[in-house]
Amino acid sequence: xxxxxxxxxxxxxxxxxxxxxxxxxxxxxxxxxxxxxxxxxxxxxxxxxxxxxxxxxxxxxxxxxxxxxxxxxxxxxxxxxxxxxxxxxxxxxxxxxxxxxxxxxxxxxxxxxxxxxxxxxxxxxxxxxxxxxxxxxxxxxxxxxxxxxxxxxxxxxxxxxxxxxxxxxxxxxxxxxxxxxxxxxxxxxxxxxxxxxxxxxxxxxxxxxxxxxxxxxxxxxxxxxxxxxxxxxxxxxxxxxxxxxxxxxxxxxxxxxxxxxx
Amino acid sequence: xxxxxxxxxxxxxxxxxxxxxxxxxxxxxxxxxxxxxxxxxxxxxxxxxxxxxxxxxxxxxxxxxxxxxxxxxxxxxxxxxxxxxxxxxxxxxxxxxxxxxxxxxxxxxxxxxxxxxxxxxxxxxxxxxxxxxxxxxxxxxxxxxxxxxxxxxxxxxxxxxxxxxxxxxxxxxxxxxxxxxxxxxxxxxxxxxxxxxxxxxxxxxxxxxxxxxxxxxxxxxxxxxxxxxxxxxxxxxxxxxxxxxxxxxxx
Numbered sequence: 001x002x003x004x005x006x007x008x009x010x011x012x013x014x015x016x017x018x019x020x021x022x023x024x025x026x027x028x029x030x031x032x033x034x035x036x037x038x039x040x041x042x043x044x045x046x047x048x049x050x051x052x053x054x055x056x057x058x059x060x061x062x063x064x065x066x067x068x069x070x071x072x073x074x075x076x077x078x079x080x081x082x083x084x085x086x087x088x089x090x091x092x093x094x095x096x097x098x099x100x101x102x103x104x105x106x107x108x109x110x111x112x113x114x115x116x117x118x119x120x121x122x123x124x125x126x127x128x129x130x131x132x133x134x135x136x137x138x139x140x141x142x143x144x145x146x147x148x149x150x151x152x153x154x155x156x157x158x159x160x161x162x163x164x165x166x167x168x169x170x171x172x173x174x175x176x177x178x179x180x181x182x183x184x185x186x187x188x189x190x191x192x193x194x195x196x197x198x199x200x201x202x203x204x205x206x207x208x209x210x211x212x213x214x215x216x217x218x219x220x221x222x223x224x225x226x227x228x229x230x231x232x233x234x235x236x237x238x239x240x241x242x243x244x245x246x247x248x249x250x251x252x253x254x255x256x257x258x259x260x261x262x
Numbered sequence: 263x264x265x266x267x268x269x270x271x272x273x274x275x276x277x278x279x280x281x282x283x284x285x286x287x288x289x290x291x292x293x294x295x296x297x298x299x300x301x302x303x304x305x306x307x308x309x310x311x312x313x314x315x316x317x318x319x320x321x322x323x324x325x326x327x328x329x330x331x332x333x334x335x336x337x338x339x340x341x342x343x344x345x346x347x348x349x350x351x352x353x354x355x356x357x358x359x360x361x362x363x364x365x366x367x368x369x370x371x372x373x374x375x376x377x378x379x380x381x382x383x384x385x386x387x388x389x390x391x392x393x394x395x396x397x398x399x400x401x402x403x404x405x406x407x408x409x410x411x412x413x414x415x416x417x418x419x420x421x422x423x424x425x426x427x428x429x430x431x432x433x434x435x436x437x438x439x440x441x442x443x444x445x446x447x448x449x450x451x452x453x454x455x456x457x458x459x460x461x462x463x464x465x466x467x468x469x470x471x472x473x474x475x476x477x478x479x480x481x482x483x484x485x486x487x488x489x490x491x492x493x494x495x496x497x498x499x500x501x502x503x504x505x506x507x508x509x510x511x512x513x
Contacts, residue, residue, distance in 0.1 A: 015387055023378075027369075030369075101342055256344035259343060
């Protein structure tokens with residue numbers, strides 16, 4: 001089956017995965033008082049705590065450092081939840097997979113979409129913060145920050161799908177993945193400022209790190225009022241291409257066999 | 263395009279890695295235990311060299327002992343299980359009823375679940391709204407349709423699932439032991455409904471142990487025995503063949 005046919009199948013099932021995503025969102029906030037606002041409150045509260053600590057350690061001002069952490073946190077949170085959640089997405093969707101024939105990638109698309117909605121909510125906190133602290137940053141370049149959504153989705157979808165194929169067969173994967181993501185977090189400028197890496201002569205961890213370039217797409221406009229560079233976008237597209245190729249290659253072999261491992 | 267199912271020497275194996283215990287704990291235990299002769303778990307050869315043709319308008323009953331391969335066969339026809347060798351050609355849209363309680367959201371009402379299950383089957387919200395009243399009427403569970411599914415009895419859930427899944431026509435209908443559920447009144451209705459579906463020149467494959475139902479609905483019977491087809495023909499002869507193969511005495 002060609003990739004085009006596969007994508008047609010995904011499109012044909014659009015009502016179904018859309019419904020799955022929306023019901024995930026409903027379930028997430030059901031019976032909680034703050035409901036949807038938790039998506040804003042949670043990263044905001046954590047940011048306040050962290051920036052209080054880090055701004056003392058690194059000697060930067062709280063107001064400037066907090067949006068840096070917040071932007072890193074919400075994007076990275078999206079990536080980890082989608083990818084780790086994706087690793088068990090097929091297992092979770094087993095009742096559906098055993099009953100109807102849909103392209104399996106719709107079950108990871110569900111996580112991708114749900115996460116994007118949460119990210120969208122969380123980013124309003126970031127935007128408000130930046131508008132208050134750095135009103136001078138407001139510029140046309142902010143439109144470039146919006147491209148983070150499709151780019152993140154295109155990175156997370158093949159990545160989560162790849163993990164789902166492997167995770168259905170090897171159930172250790174979600175656990176191992178937690179560790180891997182933690183390691184990636186540690187060597188990336190997610191909470192730590194870029195100057196920390198530069199000072200330590202660790203330019204490699206920035207210039208050759210897709211996570212740095214990915215975060216620049218949102219950080220350059222919001223935190224310094226600049227456009228993201230072409231290199232930032234190229235690194236993102238390269239990551240998308242590599243992950244998609246891996247997902248397609250593994251999927252060609254694994255897609256049909258997943259049902260045996262459920 | 264005519265609807266048909268064509269199978270040529272189809273084999274299906276369940277991969278043993280799917281159910282073999284492969285944890286560190288079991289590895290250490292097997293090292294620690296001195297007994298070497300562990301039972302080796304191999305791939306299950308679930309369907310053996312099946313060849314058959316099923317054309318439009320045929321109502322086929324699948325008979326066989328538990329584990330003979332009836333459900334596997336249906337899921338293979340539905341395209342859920344990949345075949346390991348042979349040729350499988352299915353023309354026509356498939357509608358299957360395997361496990362009826364699947365795809366329900368317990369917190370949502372029956373009416374909402376009609377929509378959800380329709381979406382699972384790949385239908386549009388618009389179409390589902392157009393058939394909603396008809397489905398509600400068929401389930402005949404009164405005001406419960408606006409209650410959450412978790413308040414339903416098993417029989418009511420089956421009614422609802424059956425009503426939704428059969429309200430939507432498919433060229434090929436695959437049923438796995440579902441008619442038995444529900445009270446006598448509903449069984450009568452369900453049978454009538456299936457007959458209506460089959461009358462629209464569609465294919466029905468029905469796996470069941472209920473010979474009375476099979477005889478009244480199907481005219482062709484296929485007998486499975488340990489993954490092989492041992493008989494394919496008239497439903498009455500098929501039941502006789504099944505009884506003989508399984509050593510069941512008949513008068």
